[in-house]
Amino acid sequence: MSTNPQPDQPLDQYRRGFLKKLGLVGGAAAATTLPAVGHPAWGGSTLGDAVGDFFQSHYKRMDPEEIEAALGRIERRAKKRLGVEIQVANTPPIPGVVFGYAINISKCQGYRRCVTACVEENNQGRDSQVQYIRVLQMDKGGMNLETSEHYYAPETVPVDGKFYLPVQCQQCDDPPCVKACPVQATWMEPDGIVVIDYNWCIGCRYCMAACPYWARHFNWSEPQIPAEALNPVTHYLGNRPRPRGVVEKCTFCIQRTRLGRQPACQEACPTGARVFGNLLDPDSEIRYVLENKTVFRLKEDLGTEPKFWYYTDV
Amino acid sequence: MFKRMLERKPGGVVDFMLSAVGRLSRGGWLYWLWLVLLLGVMGNGGFHYLDQLRHGLMITGLSDQISWGFYIANFAFLVGIAASAVLLVIPAYIFHRQEVKDVVLLGEAVAVAAVITAMTFVMVDLGRPERFWHMIPGIGEFNFPVSLLSWDVLVLTGYLLLNLLIPFYILYCHFQGREPSFRVYFPWVLLAMFWAISIHTVTAFLFSANPARPFWHTALLGPRFIASAFVSGPALMIAALQIIRAVTRYPVSQKVMHMLALIMTIALQISLFFVIAELFTDFYNEGSHSASSRYLFFGLDGHAALRPWVWCALGLNLLAVLILMINPLRENMFFLNLACLLAFVGIWIEKGMALVVPGFIPTPLGEVADYVPTSAELMISGGIWAMGLLVFTLLAKMAIPIELAQRDRPAEAVAGAAATT
Ligand code: SF4
Ligand code: SF4
Numbered sequence: 001m002s003t004n005p006q007p008d009q010p011l012d013q014y015r016r017g018f019l020k021k022l023g024l025v026g027g028a029a030a031a032t033t034l035p036a037v038g039h040p041a042w043g044g045s046t047l048g049d050a051v052g053d054f055f056q057s058h059y060k061r062m063d064p065e066e067i068e069a070a071l072g073r074i075e076r077r078a079k080k081r082l083g084v085e086i087q088v089a090n091t092p093p094i095p096g097v098v099f100g101y102a103i104n105i106s107k108c109q110g111y112r113r114c115v116t117a118c119v120e121e122n123n124q125g126r127d128s129q130v131q132y133i134r135v136l137q138m139d140k141g142g143m144n145l146e147t148s149e150h151y152y153a154p155e156t157v158p159v160d161g162k163f164y165l166p167v168q169c170q171q172c173d174d175p176p177c178v179k180a181c182p183v184q185a186t187w188m189e190p191d192g193i194v195v196i197d198y199n200w201c202i203g204c205r206y207c208m209a210a211c212p213y214w215a216r217h218f219n220w221s222e223p224q225i226p227a228e229a230l231n232p233v234t235h236y237l238g239n240r241p242r243p244r245g246v247v248e249k250c251t252f253c254i255q256r257t258r259l260g261r262q263p264a265c266q267e268a269c270p271t272g273a274r275v276f277g278n279l280l281d282p283d284s285e286i287r288y289v290l291e292n293k294t295v296f297r298l299k300e301d302l303g304t305e306p307k308f309w310y311y312t313d314v
Numbered sequence: 315m316f317k318r319m320l321e322r323k324p325g326g327v328v329d330f331m332l333s334a335v336g337r338l339s340r341g342g343w344l345y346w347l348w349l350v351l352l353l354g355v356m357g358n359g360g361f362h363y364l365d366q367l368r369h370g371l372m373i374t375g376l377s378d379q380i381s382w383g384f385y386i387a388n389f390a391f392l393v394g395i396a397a398s399a400v401l402l403v404i405p406a407y408i409f410h411r412q413e414v415k416d417v418v419l420l421g422e423a424v425a426v427a428a429v430i431t432a433m434t435f436v437m438v439d440l441g442r443p444e445r446f447w448h449m450i451p452g453i454g455e456f457n458f459p460v461s462l463l464s465w466d467v468l469v470l471t472g473y474l475l476l477n478l479l480i481p482f483y484i485l486y487c488h489f490q491g492r493e494p495s496f497r498v499y500f501p502w503v504l505l506a507m508f509w510a511i512s513i514h515t516v517t518a519f520l521f522s523a524n525p526a527r528p529f530w531h532t533a534l535l536g537p538r539f540i541a542s543a544f545v546s547g548p549a550l551m552i553a554a555l556q557i558i559r560a561v562t563r564y565p566v567s568q569k570v571m572h573m574l575a576l577i578m579t580i581a582l583q584i585s586l587f588f589v590i591a592e593l594f595t596d597f598y599n600e601g602s603h604s605a606s607s608r609y610l611f612f613g614l615d616g617h618a619a620l621r622p623w624v625w626c627a628l629g630l631n632l633l634a635v636l637i638l639m640i641n642p643l644r645e646n647m648f649f650l651n652l653a654c655l656l657a658f659v660g661i662w663i664e665k666g667m668a669l670v671v672p673g674f675i676p677t678p679l680g681e682v683a684d685y686v687p688t689s690a691e692l693m694i695s696g697g698i699w700a701m702g703l704l705v706f707t708l709l710a711k712m713a714i715p716i717e718l719a720q721r722d723r724p725a726e727a728v729a730g731a732a733a734t735t
Contacts (some may be wrong), residue, residue, distance in 0.1 A: 054444065058455045130378075134679060146605055146680035167679060176526060182463035183448040184455040200455070202448055203371075203441020206463050208381045212526035214679045218381060218441065221372040244370045245441030299678075302525045 045080075049073045058184065059197040059237070067236070070199065074240050082227040088240045089233075091258040093191035099252050099307065100192070100279040101263075102289045103166055106313040107273035110135055110157040110164035117268030118168075121253060122239040123231050125223025132250035133168040133265060134214070168265075169194065169215035169250035170298065170306030180210035186247075192279070192307055193252050195237040201246040208247060212299050213306075216249045252276070279307065325490045333489075334712040341711070344561070352704045359697010362690045363438060371441060373690045380674040380685035382439070387666035388695055389435040390517060391546065392702075394539060394665060396428035396473065397514040398547025400506055405573065407503050413567035417555060419484065419717065422477045423709040424547075424554060425510075429474045431702030438694055462520045469513045476506045485713055488720035514539050527673040529606035538588045539665065544581035546661040548574040549654035554706070556651070564714050565721070575650055579638040582657055586631060589664075606672040614676065619684040624668045630660035 045053065052073055057066060071088040078086045115133045124130040136148035140161050148165070158164065175194050178186055185201040188194050208216045222244040234240035235255035242248050253263035257276075266274040277286035289295065293311040300306070323329060366373050376383050402421035406414040437443055448454040449467060458464040480502050487494035518539035521530035552574050559566040593611075596604040608614055613621050634657035643649040676682045687695075 058448075061455075136679065144602075144680070145678075146602060146676055148680050150679070150681050176524070179460050180463065180524075182457050182461045182467065184457045185448070200445070200448055201442065202445045204436075204439070204463060205381045205441070206461070206520075208378070209673070210524050210526055212678045214378075214677045214681075217378050219370070220374075220376070221370040243442075247441075 045073075045077055049076060053199065056199050058200050060187075071236060074234075074236070078230070078232075078241055082225070082230060084227050084230050084232055086230065086232040086234055086240070089235050089255060090237075091235060091255070093189050093193075094258060094260075095190075096278075096280055098190075098192040098279045099171070099257060100277065100286050100290075100309070101171070101252070101307065102275045102286055102293075102295065102309040102311060104273045104275070104313065105163060105165060105310050107271040108135075108164040108166060108269075109271055110137060110152070110159075110162070111270060113268045113270060114166060114265035114274070117264040118250070120229070121231055121256075121264035122250075123223075123225055123234070123241055124248075125219065125221075125225065125242075126229065127224040128219065128221060130217045130219075130223070130248070132215070132217070133166055136165045136167060137162050138165050165310070166265075167213055167215075167298065168308075169211075169252075170213050170304065170308035171250075171252060173305035173307055174303060176210040176212065176302075176304060177207035177216060180206045182206065189237070189254075191258070193237075193254055193257075194249075195251055195254065196247060196249065197237070198240075198242045198246045198248065203245040203247065205247065212302050212304060216247050218247050219244045327486065330486050330489045334485075334716070337712055337715055338708055345711075348707065349704070352700045352707070355700035356697045356704065359694045359700065362693040363697070365690060366438070366694065367443075371439075373688060375686050375688045375691060377683065377685070379677050379681060379683040380671060382670055382674070383685050384667065384687040384691050384695055385435045385439040387670045388698070389432050389439075390521075390539075390669060391662050391666045392428050392432035392435065393470070393514055393517045394543030394661075395547050395550055396425045396432060396470075397510040397540075398543040399424035399428060399551060400477065400510040401544065401547065401577070402551070402570075402574075403503055403507055407500060413565075413569050414573065416565055416567065416717075417551075417570055419481050419713050420554065420558065420710060421551060422481045423706055423713060424551060425477045426474060426481075426709060427702045427706035429470055429477070429513075430705055431698055433470055433474075434698045434701065435695070438698065462516065462523050465516045466513075466520055469509065469516050473506070473509050473513050476502060476509055480506060481713065485716050489716050491720065491723055511540065514543050521669070521673065524673075526678050527606075528603040529673045530669075532592070534588055534592060538585065538592075541581050541585040541588060542661045542665045545578050545585055545657050546665070548578040548581075549658040549661075552578075552650065552654050553658075556647075558710065558714070562714050562718075564718065571647075571650070572645070575638065575644050575653075578654070578657065579635070579644065582631060582635045582638060585661075586635060589628070605676050609675045609682065610668060610672040615682040617675070617682050617684045619686055620668055620671060623663050627660045627663035627668060630656040631664070634660060 052069060056062070056070055059067075062070065067090055071090060074088045075086055078084050112133075112135050115131050115135060118124075118132050119126075119130075122132065124132070134150060136145065136150060137152040137159065138144075138148050140163055149162075152159070152162075171188075171192055171194055173188075173192065175186075175188060178188060178194060181201075182204060183200060183202055186194060186196045186207055203218070205218055208218060219242055223242055225241070230241070231239060233255060235251075235258070238251045238254035253261075253265075257263060263274075263276055266276045275285050275289050277284035279286060279290075281287065289311060290309065295309040295311040297306045297309055362373075374383065374385075399421045402414055402418050405411050406418040437446070440446070449456060449464070451458070456464055458468065480499055483499055483502075484494045515536050518536040521527070522532060522535040525531050552571055555566045555570065558564050593607070596607040600608070605614060609617065610620050610624050612618070634653040637643045637649050637653040637656075644653070671685055674685070
């Protein structure tokens with residue numbers, strides 16, 4: 001979380017030549033003093049930051065000092081690119097907490113307020129229109145995902161004869177995406193959240209092929225967010241600005257939930273269909289739902305053990 | 315000792331390498347024209363790849379829905395070529411058939427070129443190629459043995475090294491005018507044979523490991539990969555050997571052609587049988603597992619980008635198998651070449667695009683979309699194929715004169731050299 005300004009002035013001239021060369025191998029271009037060429041890979045990095053990024057180690061291998069430096073680099077880059085002061089936290093998991101989520105599909109009306117709240121909270125690229133939550137408009141009388149409507153746009157919801165099924169990362173307890181990753185850029189944290197080190201991911205997209213819930217999204221280009229829309233309260237493993245060429249997904253709003261808050265989608269839902277909490281706390285609402293409602297999980301037959309349930313009122 | 319090896323003395327390793335590389339600069343106008351052509355296509359691909367580096371993979375037709383496409387399709391196909399090119403090794407070294415031994419080095423050159431090409435296709439598919447080092451064991455975080463992709467990296471690298479080492483040893487011996495010691499290289503040859511099967515099996519497992527993708531998640535995928543590889547590999551070898559026979563005086567026996575054609579015939583029959591087995595299972599009782607096949611063969615929800623291609627592939631393969639099954643036609647070089655061309659293209663479609671892309675359609679949430687490669691993707695891929703051809707050309711260019719020189723040596727000289735070493 002350090003915001004030590006680096007003395008990058010003397011490097012400025014040097015940077016032009018260096019970054020131009022880098023443009024050939026890594027695609028880095030525009031810095032503040034350079035006219036923007038295409039989409040910069042590292043935004044307005046200084047030479048030191050670009051080198052620091054390149055040699056940055058795996059999240060779990062970094063010592064506290066290295067993590068501090070990594071957080072500082074992200075903060076400096078946001079400042080340079082967008083002029084926004086952001087804080088990149090590295091809040092650790094809370095001991096004795098494993099998060100779980102349940103959605104009451106009798107209550108869900110298909111408003112998709114969770115979808116927009118998620119985009120605003122988690123700094124998804126606005127041009128690329130990445131959304132972590134997909135609300136499916138389903139035909140009543142069945143559970144067939146293949147006949148679901150993804151881009152429903154009627155005058156008003158809910159539509160007669162339909163029900164709504166919001167799907168996002170199910171935070172599998174035996175996540176196939178984690179198995180797939182050749183470089184361990186994605187893993188499950190002790191609080192059950194499957195996270196991605198955006199600085200370690202090589203962008204092979206094997207995890208996207210492995211995920212049975214279509215929860216993972218790739219940054220096909222540099223994500224663009226207007227400065228005023230950027231959420232400055234971020235977490236390294238969560239909603240901090242992502243580079244191009246890496247995979248991202250829902251993290252149960254790690255930047256909020258590790259501070260004891262609710263995820264943005266839960267807060268945004270006007271119907272109260274979403275229940276989020278600590279699975280290890282016998283008095284939590286989520287535990288109440290699991291013990292008193294008839295719940296089901298999506299594609300349970302695949303053995304992914306989602307920590308994400310659905311239930312109905314009847 | 316090491317220093318002595320590096321001194322350039324006649325017959326030393328350095329001398330060997332220098333003279334091999336030196337041969338690259340000697341060639342007729344046809345050779346140079348060919349090189350210029352390949353370099354041109356590569357340059358064009360490289361230029362478009364720079365564009366991809368600058369803008370990201372958005373210049374491809376890929377999307378979150380269909381996140382692998384033409385690059386990975388070519389990768390899967392090329393691993394098959396690499397695996398089967400070495401299959402020549404079996405008759406050559408196990409059954410000691412001299413006419414096959416003559417061309418076995420060329421098979422290994424094809425394998426090397428195909429592995430390098432396949433790996434390059436994976437590299438250009440990466441979103442962050444500069445983080446490649448994250449995969450290197452030791453300095454990176456290699457997710458071995460859990461990730462199938464890490465297995466693939468490992469077996470492909472090992473295969474590449476094996477296929478460089480064996481020819482290096484054999485050529486080096488021939489360069490020195492002696493026969494390579496069978497006891498030295500045979501264990502490695504044996505290893506390379508099993509390794510060849512493993513690279514293609516692992517690549518098939520890479521796909522079939524995903525229950526999220528019912529289209530790939532079938533035990534038949536591995537056998538299908540192997541069967542089709544034994545079609546495309548020999549098809550390519552038959553073409554390559556004829557070209558070598560035409561432009562050099564390297565001895566390529568007609569018997570080898572017949573052997574390859576026979577392997578191809580059987581493999582193509584098996585391969586087509588597997589297709590029928592899959593089609594039956596998918597369509598007799600059509601469930602959600604068949605949605606991808608329905609998309610592929612008939613189209614789904616108005617999307618059918620691959621339909622013409624897959625039918626075309628089936629037609630090509632059927633025609634090829636008909637030609638191959640009729641003995642007089644198979645033994646006629648014109649028809650054999652035609653069958654090779656048909657089967658090569660047929661398998662390229664079937665084990666490429668028609669395998670990779672439908673796995674993503676519909677998405678696990680039931681969304682249907684099409685994928686069509688962009689011209690940039692095609693140009694980059696063209697450049698990579700040209701690079702593969704270049705690698706093969708240069709390897710053959712280095713190896714053939716050494717082999718011819720060995721052949722021209724009187725037998726006593728060879729025996730004498732063997733006695734002194
Ligand atoms: S839903 Fe997909 S991305 Fe999320 S943990 Fe499971 S496999 Fe991984
Ligand atoms: S895209 Fe990134 S997170 Fe996904 S498997 Fe590849 S390296 Fe791992």
